[in-house]
Amino acid sequence: MKNTKILAHMPNTIIIEMSTDETILALYGRDVEEMCLNKEYDKKTLSTLFNQQTYNEIKYFFETDENSLVIQWNQKYYDLTYKRLEEEKIILLYLFDVTRYNQIEEKLQSSLSELLSKKEELQTVFDLAANGISILDRNGMFLYANKFFQNMMEYTMEELTRESCISLSSPEYAQPSKTAVQKAIEYGSIEKFQKVCITKSGIPLNASMSLAYLASRDEIIMITSDITEDIKYQDKLKKQVAIEVAKRTEQHEVMCHQSRLAAMGEMIDSIAHQWRQPLNSLGIIIQGLRHISKQNEIDIDFLKEIESEIMEKIHYMSQTIDDFSMFFRISKEKENFNILESIKDAIRLIDVQLKNHNITLKINMTDNLNLMVLGFANEFRQVILNMIHNAMMAIVSIKEKDGKIDILIKQNRKNLQIEIIDNGGGISKENMPKIFDPYFTTKDKGSGIGLYMSKVIIENHMNGLLAVKNKKDGAQFTIMLQQEQ
């Protein structure tokens, strides 16, 4: 062959020159030098140059009309073509080194199959997802939607390609949906955009959407959750809460009423005591009058004296009734009132009973106290009365001969602190956590509503605090009231 020098440097190609009887005449190409093939081909034939399988492949290739054949030779891959030079009885085999291409192709193949399996995986995730996942173009037109989204909106994928996220919105949400798409493109994403969609059969559906813009593809991925049930549930909850609140308010009113009734019951007892003495006196006077009437001459001065005494008793009795009736009036608005006056008002209602049980009540307070408080005076009086009544009953129940109730009023920074201390034996450890519970009572005819209501009045209506603890030989109730609110 001519130009053998040039051929000897030819890269990536080997040319095999052989006679028609398959005796190898020469090998050309850079690889021949590098791989030292030169020495080997001497006296070799085609069948000895290649292994049996490759040789068979080449022979078969000669008989077909295929353009090329890829063979493996010396750890490399070659693309084989040939040319017969009939006149010279020579066959030229051209072997192009395609090892690198092969490697690349192999890699490509494996990446491709990996990609395909990833795609399959993603597809499954998309289709199994319990959310609508769709891909939109920059105008909001559907490019893809998972099964969930198709089922949710009742459209097939084919039908969806003719729709956009705007056309599936209810009319009032068409514009906001358009804006949402634009915002997603502008800011990269938007989250939990709530709107109403209309399904193919016309059913409105509350949806929450999150959109993310995929800049490299100029597409938008949209996740849609159906929140119709959530919203229904929230509405239901809201209604339930409203009903509960109404019930509670009603219950609260019932309790206020009960507490007033209970206090009234305790009061009737008091009135009976308050009136017993003046009624007795009146009885005696009337008996005296009968005695006088039997006399011939009536002493006018004496009669006048009797009249004023009767009037005094009647006045006292009507005063007690006034006190009680005032007591049961409900304060409608907060007012500034003097707590010492209120405490004294309450004491006046129960004074006679305390004396009957030989209980001494004392009020102690520090000098220069500001006794004014903003709140409900009547309710506050009711609290104090209940506390004193409870203390009295505790003293009576342990048959304490020398009953004592001390009321201490102190200033504690900007708060007024009122302590009501008795020597009625205190509250058992077991009952302590329960005494503010509604209807908790240890008395035969108790209502158990007094302390519950006292707590509601002091803490909820007057922003104060009501606490209890045992002290020496009795209980101590402490009321704290804010003076500047």
Ligand SMILES: Nc1ncnc2c1ncn2[C@@H]1O[C@H](COP(=O)(O)OP(=O)(O)O)[C@@H](O)[C@H]1O
């Ligand atoms: N000063 C006190 N000493 C001992 N126990 C008390 C005192 N005050 C309240 N209690 C206990 O708390 C319970 C609840 O009081 P209250 O709510 O006023 O209801 P009631 O007076 O109708 O029983 C009383 O039954 C009593 O057991």
Ligand SMILES: [Mg+2]
């Ligand atoms: Mg009570």
